Amino acid sequence: MQEKEHVLEVLQNTKKAARNEDIIELKSLSDQTIHTASIEQDSDNVIVAVVIYALSKLIERKSRYMAKDYQEYINHYTVMIDELIDSIKKNDPKRFQQHLKEIMSGSGKLSEHLRRTIEDLFRKARINKASKVYEHGLSMGTTAKLLDISLWELAEYSGQTGIADVPLTQTMDVKKRLNIAMEMFS
Template sequence: MKESENLIRVLEESIIAFKNKDSIKLKKLSNETVHTSSLNQDPNNILVAVIVYSLGKILERENYLNLPGWKNFESLTTSALKISVKDLKQKKEEKFTQDLVQVRKAIGKISGKLKKYVEEVFRRSEITKASRIYEHGISLGRTSKLLGITIYDLANYSGQTGISEVSLNQTISEKGRIKMLEDIFR
């Protein structure tokens, strides 16, 4: 697996942020991972980005923390993340992938409204992160395949956000270029 040191760091920081209920830190870590995953197209990087982002979104909704099943979800998730870090440090890549799947399965062990809410957050997070990977230049087809979502969902979301219309080239006027050169040689 590529970038295992970075994934270890991201997961360790994510565990701390999740315990501290720091949704902003989780989203920041997810965005870092999206950039890496778009470069090497590693499914595990992408899965980590989705999980970390989802946890951040879940923590934003403070009412979830009071629903029945929250404590169980929190302990199962934290435990699965810790085990995934341990397996990654021991270079057990296959086991690491299974650990990430266990985080998703933790949802199945909660019940009631919380389960429905968390499932929806994960689904939307997959689409959101897929659109960010697409924004980094990976094709719609490849992105949808990496995340296991439909091209239709991804294209629909990308069309709503305007990602598909982002101009990659920004032209600087002649005056702007001259000013930059003058600033360099001062």
């Protein structure tokens, strides 16, 4: 894992935002982490972004869950965030990755229904964050591999979002470029 200080700060802010049920802050933290992860192509940072985004979605949809199940998972989540923070402070990347996997799988003392719901939530979060990584310029193949999703899932989601249609990814025709250059130098 690269940029430990950044991830540590993001996780501490995530815990605070989760306690306050601040969905906007959680999504912002996830996007910050995706930006860093895209530059570094660090899978741990990408998974941290997925975890934060999934937490924001869980809080956003809390009315869909039974209060007991929701509170059980939020408690589990905050304990696991503490474990992630502790792993970073102790410079233990293997333990950090183990805790990330545990969060993503929804394992622990969760009901079967809640575990399935959490797994589905994380699958969708991985696809969403993959599209964000792809938006930052990584190839679809690299992005799909980084987030352990199929190329098909990424292509389908990215096609729906219109990422490829963003004007920044399209070049001007030669005449327009020539006219701009001539205006600049005249």
